[in-house]
Amino acid sequence: MPSKKALIRRPSPRLAEGLVTHVEREKVDVELAQEQWEAYAETLRAHGWETVEVDPEDDCPDSVFVEDTVVMYKNVALITRPGAESRRAETAGVEEAVARLGCSVNWIWEPGTLDGGDVLKVGDTVYVGRGGRTNAAGVQQLRAAFEPLGARVVAVPVSKVLHLKSAVTALPDGTILGHIPNVDRPSLFPGFLAVPEEAGAHVVLLGGGKLLMSASAPKTAELLADLGHEVVTVDISEFEKLEGCVTCLSVRLRELYA
C-alpha cells in the first residue's frame, strides 16, 4: 500500500542564524517559528499524513528545511550534498531516518552539490534546477540515480531565486505555477500558470486535490480556489524570512511499501 508519511525536523534554537542569499536579513522570532512549525506539522497530520521526525540537528541553523537534504523517487532516497557547506552536517540524521523507514539509499558525491529544493517532480518528469546550490555534477548524479528507475530528468537554469522550487511548483494536474519575475525560462515548462505573488508559486499537494500554501499569498489562493482547488493555508512568516517556503519544511514519502 502506498504510504502517506512525511519527514519533518524541528527548528534549531539557532534558526535565526540561518542563511540568507537573495533577501535582506530580517530578525527571526524563534519562538513564533516553533509555533508555526508545530501548526504546519499539525496541518499535515490533519490531512492524513503521518509525520516522522528526523532527530534534531541543533547546531545547524537551517536544519528545519529538511527538503534540501533528501530527494525521493519511488522508494529510493537520494541523500544530497547541500550546496552550502554549513548545511552538509544535516544529512547524516536524515540518512538514518530514511534507512529506518526502509528506503533504498543513494548519495550525491563530491564534487556534486544538490539541494532538494532544486528538484520538482511532476509524474515521472523530474525537473532539476542548476543554480546557486546545485551544480552540473549534482545534476548528472541525479540523472544517473533516477533515469534507470524510469524518470525523465530535465535540467533548467535557476538564477533569480534560491532554488527551483522557490520559483515553480506544480498543481495535481501537472500545471506549473510560477511568479514570472522569479522564473528564468517559463517556456521550458508545459502548461505554465503565472501567479501574482512570489509565495503563490509554492504549493504542497496534500492529497485529495488539496493544496497547502503560505498565508502570504492570498491573491493566488483566491485564484486557485476560483479554479476549483481546495486551498489550506499556514502562516510560515518566520521561515520565509530565511527564504524557506511551504515545500521545504517536509519531505513526503508516498511510495514506500513497508
Ligand SMILES: NC(=O)NCCC[C@H](N)C(=O)O
Ligand atoms: N527548499 C527550500 O526552500 N529551502 C529553503 C532553505 C533556506 C535556507 N535558509 C538556505 O539558505 O539554505
